[in-house]
Amino acid sequence: MTTTPSANPGSKVLLVYFSRPGENYWYGDRRNLDIGNTKVLAEMIAARIECDSYEIRATDPYPDAYNPTVERNSREQDDSARPAIAGDLPDVSGYGTVLLGSPVWGSRAPMIMSTFVDSVDLAGKEILPFVTYAVSGMSGIDEDYRAALTDSIVADGLPIRGETVADAGPDVESWIAANRLTRR
Template identity: 55%
Template sequence: MTTPATPAPSSPVATLLVYFSRPGENYWNGGRRTLDVGNTEILANLIRDQIDCDVFRIEAAEAYSDRYDPTVARNVDEQNGDARPAIADALPDLSLHDRVLIGSPIWNVQPPMIMATFAERADLTGKDVYPFVTYAVSGLGNTESFYRELNTGGRLRDGLGRVS
């Protein structure tokens, strides 16, 4: 018995790498350190260097502080209020992409709320969505449930976490 051949795809899978990263004062080994480039941006650049993809950096319309404590306070307020912080630039056209890699830090055990803004406003319907995160102590945290509960229409795939 022969196995039917798998049809060749009509076009190559196009990947979009989307990420949010915050430089400045960050938590590190129980203390603080100042970063010129945020940890998630470093990881996004490493991924970009390994695969063929388009890249979109999420920038907040109202920038987050470069100091740790005000950023933590803002994040807690946004999480408690289920906020959707505005994104500075127009979102990319995802119609050209089959796969979306979506990266962020983990703040208070989940991605920052600006990631919910992106996931809900971008059309992820039918896309394979692969989250990746950077973290100090919490691993992927609640990343999978965070994106799953947004009901974006995307197919959530296994995530990748990297300690920062």
């Protein structure tokens, strides 16, 4: 993994993530998760660094069942939808670094991440993406953010396979060090 050293070392950090519990892919089968994989990863990161956290929640929550979620995601991607986010968005003006976390759905970040990116001013901020995935790795999500956030610095992302997220500590530690994030 290559990562650009932090452009804003020591700057205030906001960790933003979207995660979905319920029925998830599990080594070719399905498994029910009380806490979504991305939330597990986000909490792992937040426990290690100085940051504030914001969880993106959909106004219209995604189904608990896997197949209906896949179908909804396909429609949203085909329509370039911007699903509504429940509640107020965070004020990002005081942050120099924003960590953006999501699962990989259909080889992209869920469209609700585009809602967030389109709705807040991330110009001049360093963006550090992280994802959980089943088969696709980072899937070019960091490149998608670079294309959408031309006035931001988007570093290489941290991809963690969903099935192994509980064991991601060493990868998280390396990513934190490479990006010079302030430790707790």
